[in-house]
Amino acid sequence: MNFITKKIEKIKSKKSLHEYGWEVKQFNLHPYGLVEYAQWMHPYEHPKIIDNDSVLFCQQFIKKGDLVIDIGAHTGDTALPMALCAGSEGIVLALEPNRYVYKILEQNSKLNKALTNIKPLNFAATDTEGTFTFNYSDASFCNGGFFQRIKNQKHGHKHTLEVEGKNLEKYLLANYAEQLPKLSFIKVDAEGFDKEILKSIYTIIKTYKPTIVSECNKHLIDEERFELFDILHSIGYSLKMTDNFQSLNNTAIEKKEDMLLWKHFDFIASPEEKH
DSSP states (O other), X not given: OOHHHHHHHHHHHHHSOOOOOEEEEEEEETTTEEEEEEEEOXXXXXXXXOXXXXXXXXXXXXXXXXXXEEETOTTSTTHHHHHHHHOTTSEEEEEOOOHHHHHHHHHHHHXXXXXXXXXXXXXXXXXXXXXXXXXXXXXXXXXXXXXXGSSOOOOOOOEEEEEXXXXXXXXXXXXXXXXXXXXXXXXXXXXXXXXXHHHHTHHHHHHHOOEEEEEEXXXXXXXXXXXXXXXXXXXXXXXXXXXXXXXXXXXXXXXXXXXXXXXXXXXXXXXXXXX
């Protein structure tokens, strides 16, 4: 998509609903060979790159046959490297409530079947079952989340989309009870709703102690940042900064006040006994 065409498409998608397809891209990854990825053609979607660094990052925490959960999977750009590490004998549960994005995630789950096992799930992880209103920055629903559940409402995401919500803990116990002992890794990227999701699966985290990658969203107020820290610290997790789902930078987050040092950042939470 050239510059002028993309600019026109951005204006259109901002004002009214337009659905966009995908283009399959290929990446040569060691030792997997050519790996395919469906790139969403929405004009606000940045081109995704699946590289060896993202796979190597996941390999620190995920092994063949593991159960992995990607909450806020979007089109699958993080689910794919996780699934390569878990292998076709493992399972990556990829949650994406946005039905327009989900179509692309579903396509990515069908690619690389000899190497991966991605199970796309079209619902949000919520404390109760039901229909919920998510907010997005454009009328074609590229970027957004459950902003109504955070205290700072100055987010500028005025377009709304009704999505299905399910209690993830109940869903896992009902459908994946046998696989839960192999739960090794959870990624949460929910635009500020992360702490509520972690609270809703608190018992699962406390029981199986998976490594968790999440974010401290720029819209969170101090109180919410402290609560996010306390949820994980209370069950024996230590927190460190991580850079774009690719590397640790060894900056420890040792107390809840440290959550105020950066406006927006990703972090990795590990059970302390793993160190």
